[in-house]
Amino acid sequence: MARIPFDPRTFGSKRPGMHPQPAPPQADPNAQFRSLNATLLFCPNCREATPARERLLLVLPSGNKYEYVCSYCGTSTGEKIDQDLQNPTLFIP
Numbered sequence: 479m480a481r482i483p484f485d486p487r488t489f490g491s492k493r494p495g496m497h498p499q500p501a502p503p504q505a506d507p508n509a510q511f512r513s514l515n516a517t518l519l520f521c522p523n524c525r526e527a528t529p530a531r532e533r534l535l536l537v538l539p540s541g542n543k544y545e546y547v548c549s550y551c552g553t554s555t556g557e558k559i560d561q562d563l564q565n566p567t568l569f570i571p
C-alpha cells in the first residue's frame with residue numbers, strides 16, 4: 479500500500495481562483511429598530527422591563543389611542559396615541 483505524503487501546506491489552504499466574498503454592507507441599525515415590534519416597558523408589578531402588548535383603546539379623529547399592557551401580568555405600563563396622518567380616515571355620519 480502506497481503511503482500518501484501529507485503536505486500541511488496544501489491542507490486547509492485556499493483553492494486557487496476562489497476569492498473571499500466581500501463583506502455585506504452594514505445594515506441600517508434604524509431599519510432593524512423599526513422592524514422590532516416588541517416594546518420593553520417598565521412594569522411596576524413585575525419590577526422590570528417587560529415586553530408590552532399593544533391594545534387599541536380608542537379610535538379618535540386625531541389618531542388611535544393604544545394602551546401598553548405587560549405581557550406577563552397584564553398591568554398597564556403605558557399608552558400612546560398613534561397619529562395616522564398619512565392615511566386619514568373619513569367619518570361619514
Ligand SMILES: [Zn+2]
Nearest residue numbers: 521524548551
Ligand atoms: Zn408585569
